[in-house]
Amino acid sequence: MQTISENRCFGGIQGVYRHDSAACSCPMTFGVYLPPQARTGSVPVLWYLSGLTCTHENAMVKAGAQAWAARAGMALVFPDTSPRGPDVPDDEAYDLGQGAGFYVNATQSPWSTHFRMWDYVAEELPRIVTANFPIDEERQAITGHSMGGHGALTLAMGQPERFRSVSAFAPIAHPARSDWGRKQLSAYLGERESAWALHDATLQMQARGFDGEVLIDQGTEDQFLDLLMPQALAEAMAARRQPGAFRLQQGYDHSYFFVASFMRDHVEFHARALDLI
Template identity: 45%
Template sequence: MTANPFTLLESHACCGGEVRFLSHQSRELGLPARVNLFLPESAVAGAAVPAVYCLAGLTCDQDTFLIKSNAIRYAAAHGLALIAPDTSPRGADVAGEDEAYDLGTAAGYYLDATADPWAAHYRMGSYIRKELPALMEAHFPLKAGCRGIMGHSMGGMGALAIALGDASAWQTVSAFAPISAPARVEWGQKVTKAYFGGYEAEWGQYDPCLLLAAGKTHPGPLLVDQGTDDEFLDRLRPDLLEEAAAKAGQALMLRRHKGYDHSYWFVQSFVKDHLAHHAKGLL
């Protein structure tokens, strides 16, 4: 086994298991990266367990999902590990990357930029899809290839796109208030201009609705929760996801919740169901 590339920054006992704050040098990003890991009690004792990757949204980082979602207590009950990566590279020194909340720092969209100056470091797609799972499974007690993925908002978009893009690598998937059709909304159009140099066709790899339209489906059902009072509803477009799934023959459990907004109070309210969904498919 190769040397462990991770540096342990902090560890905390939690829900019978352990939360570890880690850093490592990423090959894909070309920069140091942060990732947080929850190991349930059995994994702390050395038993290999399935893992669910947790992708946060715009303005967030590797701390957000595990701290705010209340997911750890339910992962612990099911014996699942949780892995929470950052939402973008940090310290890329791209001009303007800190000027807006929806582009650049904390807005990596879980894709690989193809246009300069973003292309050198903004490679969260390959980082999440390839590099991070291989490293985590090589150096922690995780079952190889036994993975689920979930996310909120931009992270929900990433979770759906990653699972649809390579269903054999991700056995389960769920999302809270995902950006369902990024190529068709303001956030995604900003990405097209910057990360893709205006080349709209690049969205075919990352837009959940475009993936479904291209015949990319997942054998398991997609679990998606959406609040009806979400202030970003016109940019999330769950209606388009519902339409695309129906046309593709993709099983979709899209649950709309009256009175709920876009916050982590919404995520906390239904995260128990999401961990049960992942446990059913992974255990």
């Protein structure tokens, strides 16, 4: 693992690191924020998964999460959103290929060699970060924005022992029924829709739910409401009696100004689940 940069930030360290990923068969870059409390012992961790077109960097510089993580004593991990590089397949569209991994293990050509973001976030990167940083793997939580909210919800329900809490900002809530989803799930997983079910938060909420609290924030002025389909997930949460909250935030859009505005609530939500407050 190679250190790209480390900057003091709210009394802790915001680092960027690179490693050769076995899951993705290419070098992968990620960010880790260690709060001041990590100097004297291991700390719980909140995973943050980003959305379409993002790298590890967007949330790291724009979401303001470190302020609240430092106060709570929580590490943050910011994975990239896909494999990258000249040898990695890509597509001209912003929403397929590099920057758009959708947190699945692709089974279809040309994607299946590198696009294994489920394994990367579920298995490989957790091993890397717990081996290299003072992180308590017994206390993990996960969140994300848009495609990353989709990833957070599907990973949390797909790895039921791993996370104590899950939240999402404007998640892609029902990709099996949306143009943000059908295109990518077809390309990565093939046309057989039964293979998509593990990668649809609404279908997972209907089938199994989450053993813990769930927090969803969605802006009422989000320019992508038709693609996100929040109503499907809200209905599924209520039908399952899923503990948690689905909040509609008046006037907010899909931007990081929305994410930053409610980041404190999300970090403190996870801090309670992780026994920090």
